[in-house]
Amino acid sequence: MSRASEQFLAEIRDARERLIETRLTDTALTYCIAGLSRIEEALRRPVRVVILGEYNSGKTSVADLLIGAGLLPTSVVANTQVPVLMTYAETASMFGVTEAGTRIRVDGDENDPLTDIAFRAIQVALPLEHLRRLQILDTPSAASPAAFIEDADIVIWCTVATRAWTESERALWASLPPRCCRNALLVATHKDSLHLAEEVTSVTERLRAMTTGLFRDIVLVAAEGGRDDGAAGHAGATDTGAATLRNAVASLAGEIADRRTHKAEKIVRRLGRLTFHHLSSARLRPEIATLLTDWESRSGLIVEQLTAGTRTVPSAIEELLQAYAGFAELLSPGVILGDSIPVTTARALTAPLHWPANGAAAQRLVKTLVSDLTALLRMLAARSTAASPRHGDYQTARGILLALADLDGSFAALERMLGSSTPDAPA
Amino acid sequence: MNASMSGEETRSGLIGSRLEGLRAQLLGCGDVLSNLVEPAERPLVTDALRKLKQLTCRVAIVGQIKSGKSSFINAFVQDPGFLPTSVTPWTTAVTNLHFRQTPPGAHAAIFTFLQQNEWSSLAESGGRVRELTERLVPGFEPQLLQRQADQLRERAQQRLGVEFELLLGQAHAFESFDASILLQYLCSGDFAGHAGAAAIGKYSDLTKSADLYCDHGPFAFPVTVIDTPGTNDPFLIRDEITRRSLGSADVHLVVLTARQPLSDTDVSLLRIMRGLNNDRIVVLINRIDDLADVETELPKVIAYVRQRLDAEFPGTGIPVVHGSAWWGNQAIAFEAEAVARILARRSASHLLRAGLLHPSELTPAALSNSDCRERIRHSLWAMSGLPSVYKAIDMAMGAARPAFALRQITHAFAEMARVCEGSARSELEALSDAAKRSSDLPQDAEERFARISAESEQLARVTANIDASATGIETQLARIIHEEREALRRHLMATIDLHAARERDVLIDTLSRGRAPQVWTHEGVELRRALAGAFHEGFRNAAERLTSFHARVAPELHKLTASLMPDSALSDPHGPTLSIAEPTIAPLSRLVALDLDTSRWRLFWSRQPSPEASGARIEALIRAEFSPVADELVQLAENAFHEFSATTITWSFGACRNIQHALRRRLEFLRAEYEETRRAAVSPESAQRATETAERLRAQDQRVKDNQTLTRHLEHLIQYMDKVLHEEAPRP
């Protein structure tokens, strides 16, 4: 996980804890806290590596290489029967998942009568540091590997270097949904069978040429390097490729963490904004609350007309801005007239865009506009309440939420458009 | 061949030595026979002799890419480094290695380029897969194939210049060749297209096949070993070249790799093979040296392969052998560095199994001791599996087409020899009668003349009769063949229709339950199996009808002939003369649109408006794709029927004609003798005539004796074949 991701995680954890400390009883806040902790959890979820390949291609050996412990049984004949998921736990344990979905603990001892049950999958939890960040799913070779990639973050396709990338492999890979290729690695095992450096080069070159666009990277490994005692002298002896593989996986995992963080940031912003509004609206003076309800029904009507086709996009926008100006003026007298906001706002909103013709896209656009304007109005309304704080905790919560919401640059821009900043937002 | 392995097994007999022994004896017999038959029947014997001389056994080595086919062939023919090998897909053309065969002209190597139309089909339209895809999802542009076709064209241009198309349809021939020539024509070349490797693979994209003439190798019989491009190559064009070549071999050796033995792809290859030559498949598990712990892992691998073979092909008992081409090659080449590497692997401990080495000798250090080196060498050869491959191939050859041909010729020769013997005997009798009659009275002579004339008339009548029935038989035969061909066609089409209709119903049912066939692909195997069964059955019925027709006609011919010559020694057909070898069913292995992979099917589904439409399209597709296959099968069967009528039935007629001709000759002799007697009555030179007659008698007596020896010899050969070759054919 990159530093930026970790920092973000720390930020939201901190925000959540501080929100809890406010001891406010507010449903919106409760949801927000729960949401934040779910996001934290999602961010902390280890990246799942799914290992696919034809039978005896070295899938289990590669899984072992990634965990870094000679734990899993491998064999010269078709061996792995069910998918095995390896995860982290403080103490080692093993579960079998039955056809019905029940998890049964097994101890892996051959005499354990439970080992005879036909499990659908096996889960192994191990106290290994690697597994804190990477979860590994070893799979049996199957005619339709698509079944295993549901929660996959990284997909590894194993092939044997001495016969790498055959038509049957290509066809299997092509049968997977295209999104698999985004974070996929092609791993050629049995690098130790290639004796000369030229051989490694020509195998790698062929793989590159044959799989253009299908994998992020190609790695050759001697997944069982230690096994063949006399391995000295083969091209794989100089470099088993294990480190290269781990680095490749780590770098993909890093990218994935960054992407996840990016996504989480967006969610947190929305969550912050929403909670802020709810929290504020619960404390609105009744007449202001009525104003907001009026705005909502008014803008709703405009959207409806647009949807029904009785109104064009430009006229809908025009109308919305008009209405907005009116409500904003009521909420915070002078804010519109004084700053001639409608003009700027209108320009800001219309200038760079070609309005799409009436249609789904146009409707979506107008709806976004409505929700942004609503947010602005709520902001104004909330500010007007803030003038008479009733509660220190409330102030704190508002501050935290605003900070979360503030992470959204566009939200800040909207605020700036209002020509003032929230007095109690942290710097 | 630069080195020869003097292992016990190779010394004890070259491959095909039994067949060669038989062939040599038959050639001798044929020479004798051609002096004994009537001149009119001589071409029949000469023709058989020509066939005998041309008889070869074609052994094709097939398998997935990189299973070690070319390496194995090098060890097999005991010439390491003969065919080029590599770690990336390498062999690009079907390579025929001819052993003990005379090349046409003085050429030792001939490389045949693709025809213009073959090239366009591959390089412009992307080959058959592309064509099939077009049929399945019209307008769908499979990028992969397009890219491959482009790549092919660009590379040819880059390697051979813009004029490269001038080579199409041509051939290059060399009086001698070496590795560097082979590299130019047979190898795919450097993948990255490095400038340094320009000569490698220069012509390979255009080369369809190669014919290399080698000397004896380990073979006693003329053998053609065929190296093929590996199957399961994502460069689909190569797969296509191999598929096209599969039908023509007599024995197939399927090379597996010990690490991924008998994958689904191997099984489907074997299915095709089995369709081709029921009993004549040998499976080799190569690269056992890749296993770390051979002692424990190899038995598991073998058990797995056998078990899967038994499950897929119950009751066929396909022989499975195992070994390492690397070990085999190094037993011959014995390159210090490579052997050291072999010894350094854990699998080397398997070499101890040969019983020639001590565990402590499995170190590179042992190579400095010459005695030890020799023992390592022999261990390598023994454990390379080649001795067992030799044995297995030799056995398979005994059950393959050349053996069948040898047997048929032996039977034909034997019958002819018997017939000749009968004729020679009666000629001898006539001669000795004549000798006794030398003092005949003129009126006796007149009486005899009357008899000769009567016999001549009868001969003419019978001959006319036989000729008439010959025409009748030919018409009947043509009718039977025609009827049977049509029956077979109907049978096959009905099988296809039934399957297509069932497939349609299942599909409509699935779709209307709202379940989209996500990964539905047509299970071509089932229909192919059904067609193979239908073909087998239909062919057997037809063959039975033809042979029983023959069995009915021949005695009639014999009866007619017997009226001329009571002890004609014609034996009514029986046993192997009454069988027709079932042709290969190679057309079943043709790639059809229904075999295309999931990604194309997905598109296909997305384009069908309703379950019913999908069903109807599938039904139509199955029928359209498989009816040409059925047509081809029917054609093959028809060829086999004609072949039967051209050999067996022709020989039956030949034997009868031989009797007629012998009889005519005898009558002519008698008539001449009669004239002579009349003349002799005028000018008495009886003393000289008596010597002449005695001389003739002695010669004819010798002829009868020779003939007798020949007949007996041929009968022995038949017994030998029935016993030795037949028993060895693997039986369920």
Ligand SMILES: Nc1nc2c(ncn2[C@@H]2O[C@H](COP(=O)(O)OP(=O)(O)OP(=O)(O)O)[C@@H](O)[C@H]2O)c(=O)[nH]1
């Ligand atoms: N020498 C060598 N042996 C390897 C390598 N990778 C795997 N093997 C061996 O190859 C065999 C198959 O490996 P597995 O890891 O069990 O393969 P798999 O893909 O999990 O097989 P299934 O689960 O049966 O589909 C085992 O005997 C491994 O020890 C490698 O890089 N070098």
Ligand SMILES: Nc1nc2c(ncn2[C@@H]2O[C@H](COP(=O)(O)OP(=O)(O)OP(=O)(O)O)[C@@H](O)[C@H]2O)c(=O)[nH]1
């Ligand atoms: N260790 C080991 N390597 C082998 C053996 N047989 C072949 N090889 C190696 O495997 C590689 C492929 O061998 P080839 O003979 O080119 O294989 P092929 O089946 O002819 O390949 P294509 O023609 O491309 O289909 C080469 O590097 C050989 O040296 C064997 O028994 N053991």
Ligand SMILES: [Mg+2]
């Ligand atoms: Mg496994």
Ligand SMILES: [Mg+2]
């Ligand atoms: Mg080859």
